[in-house]
Amino acid sequence: MKCVKPLLLASVLATTASVQANDLNQVIDKSNAINESAQKTQTKINSISDSMQSRLQTFKTLNKEIDGLAVYNAQLDKQIKNQLDEMSAINASMDQVSVIERQITPLMLRMITGLEQFVALDVPFLSQERATRVETLKNMMERADVTSSEKFRRVVEAYQVEVDYGRTIEAYTSLLDVDGQEREVDFLRIGRLELLYVTKDGSHAGSWNQAAQKFVAVDDTAISQINKGLRIARKQLAPDMLTLPVHASK
Structure with missing residues (x-):
């Protein structure tokens, strides 16, 4: 009878150790399951967070576009x-x-x-x-x-x-009745101030008298000035002073 107690004690201890090992394994398994669940939950949280950030950025972008469109x-x-x-x-x-x-x-x-x-x-x-x-x-x-x-x-x-x-000078050739004979003459127009003519041979020259409504003869000394004016009007001579008869307006 004395040898039965140690065996019983050993058996109890072995049983207890086995129960404790099983409990520990269950705790470890549950801990691992909790960890896996926590990891999955964290992954979902991270995914939701990323989605929210993306949606928030999209929302901000749309708001800017709406402001621009407004x-x-x-x-x-x-x-x-x-x-x-x-x-x-x-x-x-x-x-x-x-x-x-x-x-x-x-x-x-x-x-x-x-x-x-x-x-x-x-x-x-x-x-x-x-x-x-x-x-x-x-x-x-x-x-x-x-x-x-x-x-x-x-x-x-x-x-x-x-x-x-009224503000230009011009030379042109035309026909004019001079002393009862139609002759070709050179006309010199100085604005509307003066209209003169000289025959091609330089023998006759005249100036228009607006009051008398006709051409009147001018002195032979004016012929050279008329010819000079003709050359100036035709740009054959540089602009220069002319001494010509002028009929004063009334």
């Missing part, structure tokens, strides 16, 4: 408003076009008549050329294939030509 739309609204205002102004102008055209035609006719009278009363230089210009304008006014704007442009252009005559 500014762009506001600018477009201003442009559209301006365009609508311009369209309204254009429509109003178009409504008045027919009225303006009816008014501009009588104005042009009066301008042409005034130009014709002016040429007739002016110093008689380039008489045929200027009369032809007026006649061309009168014929143009009857044409339907020329727009009103083009007609007005040509009338104004004719006026500008007449204005330019």
Whole structure:
């Protein structure tokens, strides 16, 4: 009986050790399972965090785009408003076009008549050329294939030509009745201040007298000055002082 107790004690100890080992294994397994679950949970958390960061960045980007679109739309609204205002102004102008055209035609006719009278009363230089210009304008006014704007442009252009005559010097050749005989002469026009002529042989020269409405003879001493003026007008001589007879205006 004395030898039975040690064996029983050893058996109890072995059983206890086995139970403890099983419990420890279970604890370890549970700990590993918890760790694996924690790792999986952390992985999910990291994935959710990354997704949230990406969505937050996308949200910020979209907000910036929305702000930009708001500014762009506001600018477009201003442009559209301006365009609508311009369209309204254009429509109003178009409504008045027919009225303006009816008014501009009588104005042009009066301008042409005034130009014709002016040429007739002016110093008689380039008489045929200027009369032809007026006649061309009168014929143009009857044409339907020329727009009103083009007609007005040509009338104004004719006026500008007449204005330019008053501040230029010119030499040209034409026929003139000299002492009852038609002769070829050189004319010298100095603005509208003076119109002179000299025959080709230099034997006769004259100056236009606006008050008398005719050419009057000038002294032979003026012929050299007229020839000098002709050369200056033809750019054959540098500009220089001229001594010429001038008929004072009344």
